[in-house]
Each structure stands twice: as structure tokens, then as C-alpha cells.
Amino acid sequence: xMNTETFLCRAADVPDGGALKIERAGRPPLAVFNVGGRFFVxxxxxxxxxASLSEGEIDADECVVECPWHSGAFDLAxxxxxxxxxxxxxxxxxxxxxxxxxxxxx
Ligand code: FES
Numbered sequence: 334x335m336n337t338e339t340f341l342c343r344a345a346d347v348p349d350g351g352a353l354k355i356e357r358a359g360r361p362p363l364a365v366f367n368v369g370g371r372f373f374v375x376x377x378x379x380x381x382x383x384a385s386l387s388e389g390e391i392d393a394d395e396c397v398v399e400c401p402w403h404s405g406a407f408d409l410a411x412x413x414x415x416x417x418x419x420x421x422x423x424x425x426x427x428x429x430x431x432x433x434x435x436x437x438x439x
Contacts, residue, residue, distance in 0.1 A: 341365055341374065341428060341435040352387035352398070363426060365435060366409050368393050372435060373409040374428045380414070380421035381405050 347353045347367040354377050355363040364377040364387040375398075377387050384402035391398050392406075397415060399406045406416030412423040427438040 339437040341437055343434050344372065344430060345433065347372070350391055350393060352389070352391065354385060354387040363437075364398075366391060366398065368396055368409065371396075372428070372430065374426040374435070374437065375407070375409065375412060376424040376426075379405060379419065380407075380423055381419045386423070 341355055342353055342365055347365050349367050349369060352364050352366045355365060362377040364375050366373040368391060377385050379386055379400045382402050384400050386398050386400060388401045389398045396409050397406050398409055399416065403418055404416065405414065405419030407419060407423040408415050412425040414420055414422060428435050429438055
């Protein structure tokens with residue numbers, strides 16, 4: 334059963350090596366990352382400041398996003414901070430890909 338409330342984006346809307354910011358009414362924005370065809374969904378706002386991580390630099394080899402403000406970094410698969418000055422984990426979100434679209438779980 335299709336639940337349109339949890340629709341995030343179409344997979345084709347996120348370029349390989351890029352990210353898409355997803356605005357949500359009354360909730361923190363999310364970021365969808367495409368790393369070589371693997372998708373990751375995280376909070377969009379850095380845990381160090383208010384930077385938008387979907388505007389960050391993606392390191393495909395390390396599967397890491399580097400924050401555009403102070404070059405902090407997070408592991409996209411786990412949300413763990415992996416570059417100063419970030420020390421607080423980034424929230425990652427479970428999702429499923431169905432018929433070429435991503436849906437948030439939970
Ligand atoms: Fe992201 Fe400072 S706001 S590292």
C-alpha cells in the first residue's frame with residue numbers, strides 16, 4: 334500500500350555523487366545522498382552548526398559528507414562524526430526504495 338506521507342523523492346532526482354534537501358512541514362529537513370547508486374537519508378542540518386549538509390562535499394570512497402561550513406564530516410552509513418569540529422552523531426533515517434522512489438520508514 335502506497336503511503337504518500339512518507340514519500341521522500343524519486344531516486345532519479347538525486348544525482349550520483351550529489352544530495353537533495355527534503356523540506357518537511359514542522360520537522361527538521363532531511364538530506365538524501367546518492368553515493369555511486371547507494372542512497373542514504375540523514376538529517377540535513379549539521380550537528381555542529383546550522384549548515385545544510387546537502388550542500389556539502391561528498392567523498393564517495395569514504396562514504397562521507399563534509400560540512401560546507403567548518404569542514405566537519407560524517408559517515409553517511411552510520412551518522413558518526415569523523416572530522417573535527419563535529420562530535421555529535423548525525424541522525425540517519427531508515428527508508429525503502431520502491432518503484433524508483435524513496436520512502437521514509439517509521
Ligand atoms: Fe557543520 Fe560547523 S556547521 S562543521
